[in-house]
Amino acid sequence: MDDMTVPAAASAETLRNMHAYWRAANYLSVGQIYLLDNPMLRQPLTQAHVKPRLLGHWGTTPGLNFIYVHLNRVILAHDLSVLYVTGPGHGGPGLVANAYLEDTYSEVYPDIAQDAEGVRRLFKQFSFPGGIPSHVSAETPGSIHEGGELGYSLSHAFGAAFDNPDLIVACVVGDGEAETGALATSWHSNKFLNPVHDGAVLPILHLNGYKIAGPTVLARIPRAELAALMTGYGYEPFFVEGDDPDAMHRLMADTLDLVVQRIGAIQRDARANGFTERPRWPMIVLRSPKGWTGPRTVDGKPSEGTFRAHQVPIADMHKPGHLALLEQWMHSYAPDELFDADGKLIAPLRALAPAGARRMSANPVANGGALLRDLVLPDVHEFAVDVAAPGATLAESTRVQGEYLRAVMQQNMSNFRIFSPDETASNRWAAVFEASARCSTAEILPGDEDVAADGRVMEMLSEHQCEGWLEGYLLTGRHGMFSCYEAFIHIVDSMFNQHAKWLKSANDIAWRAPIASLNYLLSSHVWRQDHNGASHQDPGFIDHVLNKKAEIVRVYLPPDANTLLAVTDHCLRSRDKINVIVAGKHPEAQWLDIDAAIAHCRAGIGVWEWASNDRDDDVDVVLACAGDVPTLEALAAVQMLREHFPTLSVRLVNVVDLMTLQPAHVHPHGLDEAQFDTMFTTDKPVIFAYHGYPSLIHRLTYRRANHANIHVHGFREEGTTTTPFDMVVLNQVDRFHLFAAAVERVPKLQPVRQAALQFAQDSLAAHSAYIREHGIDMPSILDWTWNTGAPNNAH
Template identity: 70%
Template structure:
C-alpha cells in the first residue's frame, strides 16, 4: 500500500501540539454551534437552558473536515499556495463555519459575528436557528462554491474550478457516503481532462469514516487492496492516512501533504517547461478516521464514536438524565480555556497558524467568482445573420448558425470560455467550433481521432452529471460557458439544476457575493425532431421543471429561427446570475425574421407577427399563438389554410420567444401586465396556442389572465414513436390540420359554412397516415411546404 508511514515525522513536537490545539478549537466551535444557545465559553456550569431547544446539524463528518482544514492551512503557509476547499460532505457545515471564523474571514463579511465572547454567542446561536444560517455548507459560508445538498457533485465542481486556473490547488473532500453516488463515480474520470500546462490541480481526499446515516459505506468496507486497485485504475496515486491517534495522524497527514504538493508541483513544472507529454498519475489521499472522531465514545450505553450513531447529533434528547453532563464533558475535553483568552478571542499563537489575506481558504478570490469575472469579448452576432428576404421561404439549420457565433466566442476568449456537453457537439450542429479548437482529452490520441487534442476547449463526456458539474465549478470560480444536450436527457441533471438555481437565489441576497456568469443550456434534438430515435428520446418537460424555481433566477427562451437564436444567445452570454434555458431545433427549418426584426422581437420577447396576420385596424376573430420552432411552422401553415378557405376571417398571429412573458409582472420580472397581455390576446376572442412542451404549462402561466377561459393549448401529449417528422405533430394533435379544426370549432361565425373545411382537415390527417405507412416519408405538400404570404 502506498501509505505514508509513522517513521516520517516532519513536524516538531511543538508544531504538532499547536496544530492539534487549532483542530481542537475548530471541533469545539463545531460542537458549540450544534448544541449551545448560551454560555459559549463554559464560564458557568452547563445547564439545560444553555442548550438549544431543537438540535440540528451533523457531527460525524465534521472532525475529519476540521482536521483536513488545519493541515491545509499549514501547507498553504509553508508553500504559499492558493487552495480552494470543497467539502463534499456538505452537512459538515459547522466545521467549515468554525474554520472560516477562526481564520477571521467570517467576521470580516459578517461583522456582527465578532471574534470575542459576544461573537461566539452569536455564532453558536445562529446555526440551524430561525433567522440564522443553514446546517450545511451554503452560499452564506465564505470560501464555499458547493452547497450541502449537492451530494455527489463535489469532485465535478472541483475539476470545473481547476480548469484554466493554473496556480490553483482544489482540495476536494469526498465523503464515503457521497462516493456511492453515480455522479461521484463518474467524476473520478475528471483527471483525464486536466492539462497540467494550463490547468490547476485537484487533490481528491476520500474521507472514509465508515458509515452514512444508518449503515456502513461500500468503499469503507472494501478490502484495502481492492480499494487501492480501484483508485489506481481511475488513474490516481493514492496515499493512505489512517488511524485515530491524533499525534500520529498529524505527522502522517503533514508528511503526506508535503510529498503530494511536491509531486503536483513537479508535474506542473515539467509540463510547463517541456510541454504536455502524457496524462500524469495525479496523487490523492484516502483519509480513514472514526466517524464522530473525538466525540462521545458511548451514549446511553451504546457505542457512538466510530459508528453511525454519531452521524448527526449524538445526543439529540437533552432532557434525558446525564445528557447535559455528557455534553459538558465533551466540550471540556477540547480544553477551551487553553484555546481562547478571557475575551473569547483565539489566542495569538494559534491564530497565527492560519494563512492571511486571500490565502485564507475562506477568502480565496475564486470562491467568490464574480469578483474575478471578466466580460466576454463578443463578436457582433448580427454578422452571422441568415438572409430572410421573404418569411418562411428559405431553410437553415438553426443551431449550426449558432455554432458559428460560439466558434468566434471561443476564438476571442481562449482562457475563460468553454463548451460542455455529452458527446453531442457535432450532432447538435455546433461543429463550427472545431475550426478553432478541439475536444479535450489528456488520454492517448490516435491518428484516427478527429478534433481531439490535449488542449481542446470542448469538454465532452457521456455523463450529463459531469458536464453540468464541470460547468458549475467553472462558472462559480469566475468564468463563462455553455452546455448543449438532447432535450429529453437533460432531466438527468434535474437535481443539479435545482441546487444551482437555489444557490443563485440565495447568493443574490448576500451582499458580499458577486454576480457570476449565467448557466446557459441549449436543448436541441428536441421532442418534435426526435422522429428517428423514437419515444425514449421525446420529452420536453425540463422547462416545466425549470419554471418551478425562483423567478429572479430562471429564464426560458424558444427562438423560432436562426436570427432569433443568435439574438438570444448573445443576450444569454452577457447575462449574470441566471439559468438560461434555450430550446431550438437543429434540423433544416423555415426562417421567418430578418435580423432587424429578430432583434426587435427578442427584445420584446413576444409580439404580433403583422406579416402573418390580417387583423390590422380591426378586432381579430381568433388569435393564433405559437411558442417553439415546430409549433410556429404548424401555426403558420394552419393560418395559410384558413386564409385560402376563409378569406374574411381575421387572424392575429402572436409568437412567443421569452416564455416568461406569459406570467404576470407580479410573478416574474419579464412578465407582462394584464393590460399588455389583453392587448395582444384580447379579452374575449378564442386563442389557439401551439406550444413546444406540455400544454398545461401554458395554463399554469396564464391562469389568472382575463381571457384564460378562451385559451386552448396544443402541445406534447406523451405520444411518440419512431416515425416521420410530421407524424410526430399529428400524433400529438399539434398539426396544422388540427389547428384549423380548432379554429372552426371555436369561432362562432364560421358555423355551418366551415363544415366542409373541417371535414377536409379530417381527411388530410387520414391521407397523411395512409401515405406514410405506404412510402415511409411525409406527403410532398408537407415536406415541401413554404409560407406563401397570401392575404
C-alpha cells in the first residue's frame, strides 16, 4: 500500500469479465432466494424446482455484488487487505454468493462443493429449515456484522480499523440504514481515526431509493445538498450514479482507483511525518436502481428501481406467468456462459478473485479470534485495598479498578482500548489517563485535558457509538471495556441483543475462533443517583441481559473493591461472553482482603462466616445480598438483629455471581440443589437485599425447594432527588425494613414482634424528619461501622 501508484485505467476486457462475474454473483443470489433444485437451469423450470416459501431480500443485493467485484479488482491491483462490512444485512444472498465464487464457502463448508450439486445445496440451504439465515450472519465467511438490525455498520467498521494499520474496511451504508440515529452519529467516527496506526474506513453510501415500502430521505435530496452533508461530516465524497452497467463499471473502477490513491496518500504522509491534522477521508455515494438487473415489471407494475424490488419481486409462483418470468430473469444472466459443464465458475472469471487471505470472505480479520492475543494482565494483588478487618477501610471501588485498568492499558498498548460515553472520569477510571489520553483527531485546544490524536480512551457521547466501536474491535481480535452509567446502558439494548445472538451462532461454527468477551462496567448506579433523580435510576439492564443464553451472559455484583478487582481480571481473561459488572464509585466500606475476595469470586456466592453466628443447621433466618449497597444494608440489618436478639441464629450470604442462583442444569455457574439448600436452608426465611428489580431473584430461584420463603427487597421504581440512604428507604432495601422483614418471619421472635417493628418504624420516622430538616442523612447512618463483637474470619 505504501509504495502504491495509480495503475492505468481498467481495461475494457477486465471490465467485461467483471461484468460477467457480477452476473454470476447475481445469478447465485437469485437462485438462493428461489430455487430448490435445477440449479444450473439445464432443465425447463417447474414448480418442483422452486422453494415452497420464498424468503430473502433482492433489492439491495445486486448493488452489494457490484461493489464486491470492484473491490476485488483493487485488492488484486494493490495487494490490499480489505474487510467488507454491509449495513444492508438482508443482502445476505450476495455475500454468500461471493464467498462461494471465491471458494471460501466450500473450504469452510465442504459439502457445498464447487460443482452443480454444491450450487444446489447452496441454493436450498438459504432461508430454509436446517440452513442459514436470510441475512449476513455469523455463518457467512468474511462477515463481522450481523444483518439483523440496521444502524451499526459504520461503527463496527471503524472499530475494526482501530489499531489495524494495513486494513481497509469498505463499509456499505444502505440509504434506509442511514436514517437511523446510530448511523447518523457514526459518520463522526472519522474524528477518531488516526492514519499513523489505524487502518482506513471507506464508507459507500448506497442510494437505491427505497425502504420496504417508501422512499428514503438521502435519496430524495438534491445531490449538492447530499455532497454538502458528507463534506460537513468531514469526508471527500465521490459520486457513482447511473443504471447502465457498462458506464457504471467504468465509473466505479476509475473512482475506486482514485479513492485508494487518496487513502494511500493520507497514510503515507502520516506515517512518514506524524499526525498533524485530521485528514478528509474519501467516501463514495453509489446511486443505482433497487433490484438492479431484476424484472422490469411484475404483473404490469414497475419492479426494478422501485420499492417492489425490496424483497421477493416475483412472490406468488403459482400465479400465471410468474414461473416463466422467473426463468426468463435467471436466464438473462446467461449461466451457461459463466459456469462450466460441472457447474464450476469458468477459469477467466475465477482469476478475478484474490487468493488466500486476500479474499474478503477469507480475511483473517473477519475471524478475529484467530488473531487474538491474550492480554498481559497485572497481578491484582498490586492494586488491592488493605482490609485489616471487615468494614474498617473505606475506598472507591471503581477508582481502584481504574488503577488496575491503567496497568492493563500500559501493558497492552496495541490491542486494548477503553470505551465510554464521556463517563470515564465520572465513573472513577481517571487513572487510565496516566496511560493514554482520550482519542480525538479533531481540533484540540490548549485548555483540553487528556486529549490526544493517539489516545486509546474512546469517548463520544453516544452509547451506540461506543458499543459499535467496541464490538468491531472485539470481532476483529482485540480486547476492551465499556464504562457506562447504569440507567443509560439501555440505549444499546438492541445492540447487545445482536451481539449476544452473534456469539450464540458463532459458538456453533467450528471455523469461528473464540473472541474476547464484551465487558461492561455499569456504575453511577441506581442507589447513588439520589442527586440526579428518577431519570438516572434504572437497574433493569440486568433483567434484559438474563434473557439471553446461559452460555453467553454473566452478571457480577462485587460488593467491594477487592472483589471488583477479582471479577475484572476474570472477565478480561474470558472468551465469547458478555460480562456485566455493576459496582459503585463512591467511598464505601471494604469487606474482604484480596485473597478472600478472589476465593469468594471464584465461588460466586458464599456464607460470610464473620458476619454470621449460625451453627451448622441451627439457622433462624438467612439474610442474603447482591450488590454493594444492598450488602451494606444487609450487614447493618444483621448487626441490628444480633444486637437486639443475641440468641438469634443469623446467616449472611453474599452473591457476586447472579448465575449461581440458578440450578446447575440451567446455567454452568449454578449451584446444585444440595449446595443451594445447604446455604439457604429448605424451610427457613430468607430476606434477600438485591441491587435491581426483585422479580429477577424470584425468576432465578423459583425452582428451589425454599423459594416460597425467599422474600426479596430491591428497586421498586421509587426514586427522586433525595439522600443516598433515603433512596434505599424509599425502596425498602434499607436496614430497618430488612430488620423488620426478618422479625416478622422468624417464629421465635413473635412474642417481641410488635416492639421490634415499632423500633423499625420509629427509626424510619426519625430518618425522614432528619433529612427534611438537614438535607443529609443522620450521623448514625453516615458513621455506621460493622461491629458485632464476632471474631474476624475475613482473612
